[in-house]
Amino acid sequence: MSPNTDATIPAVLAAPDAPDAEDWLVDAALAPLADGSLAPLYAGAAAGELTLPFCATCGLALELEQRACDGCGATDIRWRPVERAGTVHAVTLVHRREPGLVRVTEPYPVVDIELTSGHRLIMTTLTATGSAPAIGRPVTVGFRVVGGVAVPAAVLSTTESSAPSEPSDAATPDSPRATGTAPAPVPSETEVSQ
Amino acid sequence: MASSLEPAVVGLGLTSMSLSAGGVPVDLAIEAVAGALADAGLTARDVDGLLVNSSQGVRPDRLGVALARQGGLGDLRLLEHVEIKGATAVAMIQRAVLAIRAGLASTVVCVFADAPLRAGGTSGSTYAHSGGSDGARGLERASGVLGSVPTYALLASRYFAVSGGDPEDLCAVAVSTRAWALGNPDAVVRKPLDAEGYFASRMISTPLRVLDCARPVNGAVALVVSGEATPGPAPRIHVRGMGQAHPMRRRRAPGESWFGGGRAAVDGALAMAGLTRADLDVVELYDPFSVVTLLLLEEYGLVEPGQAGKVVRSGATAPGGDLPVNTGGGQLSGFYLQGMTPLAEAVVQLRGTGGARQVPGASTALVGGIGGRGDHHACLILDLEPSR
Numbered sequence: 001m002s003p004n005t006d007a008t009i010p011a012v013l014a015a016p017d018a019p020d021a022e023d024w025l026v027d028a029a030l031a032p033l034a035d036g037s038l039a040p041l042y043a044g045a046a047a048g049e050l051t052l053p054f055c056a057t058c059g060l061a062l063e064l065e066q067r068a069c070d071g072c073g074a075t076d077i078r079w080r081p082v083e084r085a086g087t088v089h090a091v092t093l094v095h096r097r098e099p100g101l102v103r104v105t106e107p108y109p110v111v112d113i114e115l116t117s118g119h120r121l122i123m124t125t126l127t128a129t130g131s132a133p134a135i136g137r138p139v140t141v142g143f144r145v146v147g148g149v150a151v152p153a154a155v156l157s158t159t160e161s162s163a164p165s166e167p168s169d170a171a172t173p174d175s176p177r178a179t180g181t182a183p184a185p186v187p188s189e190t191e192v193s194q
Numbered sequence: 195m196a197s198s199l200e201p202a203v204v205g206l207g208l209t210s211m212s213l214s215a216g217g218v219p220v221d222l223a224i225e226a227v228a229g230a231l232a233d234a235g236l237t238a239r240d241v242d243g244l245l246v247n248s249s250q251g252v253r254p255d256r257l258g259v260a261l262a263r264q265g266g267l268g269d270l271r272l273l274e275h276v277e278i279k280g281a282t283a284v285a286m287i288q289r290a291v292l293a294i295r296a297g298l299a300s301t302v303v304c305v306f307a308d309a310p311l312r313a314g315g316t317s318g319s320t321y322a323h324s325g326g327s328d329g330a331r332g333l334e335r336a337s338g339v340l341g342s343v344p345t346y347a348l349l350a351s352r353y354f355a356v357s358g359g360d361p362e363d364l365c366a367v368a369v370s371t372r373a374w375a376l377g378n379p380d381a382v383v384r385k386p387l388d389a390e391g392y393f394a395s396r397m398i399s400t401p402l403r404v405l406d407c408a409r410p411v412n413g414a415v416a417l418v419v420s421g422e423a424t425p426g427p428a429p430r431i432h433v434r435g436m437g438q439a440h441p442m443r444r445r446r447a448p449g450e451s452w453f454g455g456g457r458a459a460v461d462g463a464l465a466m467a468g469l470t471r472a473d474l475d476v477v478e479l480y481d482p483f484s485v486v487t488l489l490l491l492e493e494y495g496l497v498e499p500g501q502a503g504k505v506v507r508s509g510a511t512a513p514g515g516d517l518p519v520n521t522g523g524g525q526l527s528g529f530y531l532q533g534m535t536p537l538a539e540a541v542v543q544l545r546g547t548g549g550a551r552q553v554p555g556a557s558t559a560l561v562g563g564i565g566g567r568g569d570h571h572a573c574l575i576l577d578l579e580p581s582r
């Protein structure tokens with residue numbers, strides 16, 4: 001497991017335009033561990049790029065926590081920017097709002113996105129919305145900032161402006177820059193669900 | 195030395211199921227173990243094996259192998275903390291049976307205990323604060339995916355899109371399961387429920403309402419599996435078939451990843467038992483959410499694909515129906531003690547001690563346990579008749 005290290009990006013970077021702004025949805029206490037096992041994703045997000053793992057040998061899109069390719073068995077993983085576009089695979093409108101962790105007073109959406117890169121990613125929307133987007137609907141991906149850490153968020157293009165927070169320089173899938181990041185991913189034991 | 199009889203479930207012990215804070219897992223476990231041993235007519239000195247199933251999540255007082263020492267047991271030949279997430283309880287019975295057949299132990303206690311209800315907070319709050327900040331879970335939590343309900347809501351959303359189901363199907367599961375709970379004194383929710391009551395209940399994460407979600411309790415269940423003749427009055431419940439399936443559904447686009455792949459566990463267990471689905475008198479499934487019952491009925495081949503909602507709405511799974519499912523009220527209305535919920539109910543039904551919810555003449559049961567997001571399946575075919 002040796003991610004490319006040709007570019008070094010600080011693991012934690014504030015959003016370009018509003019470094020100290022609070023996220024619309026959750027408290028800063030829910031900031032993800034920026035230098036943990038998904039460090040390349042967060043480093044890319046800080047630079048406005050959606051950075052996801054691929055098998056360095058056969059190019060298969062891998063799951064976020066995968067450490068060996070199920071296609072060819074290789075353990076060399078390459079994180080690289082992908083097109084920030086996809087469609088809604090599944091969706092829910094969360095009504096339960098845990099006091100102290102969730103900041104909104106109305107239900108909020110969570111979507112599971114099929115990305116054009118072949119990955120799947122669960123996220124909420126870039127800005128508050130009380131409606132759940134339909135399965136199959138196209139979305140683009142921008143970034144929220146939670147406790148100083150940029151995280152992917154869905155932009156519902158036809159009803160929601162992505163202007164303030166979405167980075168302007170769209171990543172190209174095969175961009176040579178930022179294909180790797182400083183800290184090597186460390187395997188972790190993370191509770192996935194019950 | 196090999197045991198003299200085919201290994202069978204000979205003891206069952208349940209604590210009271212509490213909806214309020216109190217108790218710690220180790221004490222609840224000790225109480226359930228004592229109950230199971232008494233039920234089997236045994237004492238702690240008859241036990242030479244202990245398998246422990248702790249709850250998921252980061253809890254400082256989770257159960258472990260220290261239970262053997264703390265619980266006053268003597269020297270053991272088998273002691274393991276088994277861990278396949280929610281599928282663990284069912285897998286423990288498999289492990290116990292195989293160990294006894296191999297001569298590694300003769301009488302094995304299997305126990306699960308949990309106490310998620312804490313003073314000053316709801317169980318939902320307990321789960322919302324669990325999960326950590328690293329890995330995919332950390333990213334999801336930063337995206338507002340707190341606890342397990344939003345995750346299963348996404349699953350339900352996708353299941354509806356694929357199967358054509360709708361919230362009426364979820365309602366039918368909740369109503370059917372509640373009807374069974376009415377006859378179970380151990381069930382924590384025994385108020386009659388109709389569709390009106392279901393749709394009036396609080397939405398948690400669309401399409402899942404609070405009545406689509408399991409009822410966490412503080413409590414414990416223990417079973418004794420033995421290859422020896424035991425003095426207890428209850429009939430021996432034999433493990434005629436067992437199977438596991440751990441489908442590696444990749445989260446990749448396009449394609450399904452929320453469900454599918456569990457059927458091999460049931461196929462394998464039935465083949466081992468020499469039985470078919472038509473031989474099943476009762477079906478006891480792990481039902482943390484109503485949608486999971488629908489899903490597993492299809493995934494396990496008990497109904498045709500896309501027909502689970504229709505079957506449940508017909509009343510087939512409810513009391514008096516021809517496909518009795520989760521006959522103690524399941525985890526939805528009975529009590530949520532993970533894999534022990536379906537397991538304990540299957541033993542009760544085959545013993546014929548189900549009282550008002552007894553399925554007449556039940557002699558063969560399917561028990562299905564799942565873990566993760568349906569990533570792990572472990573199942574048993576339990577039967578009054580031995581397999582040899």
Ligand SMILES: [Zn+2]
Nearest residue numbers: 055058069072
């Ligand atoms: Zn590969």
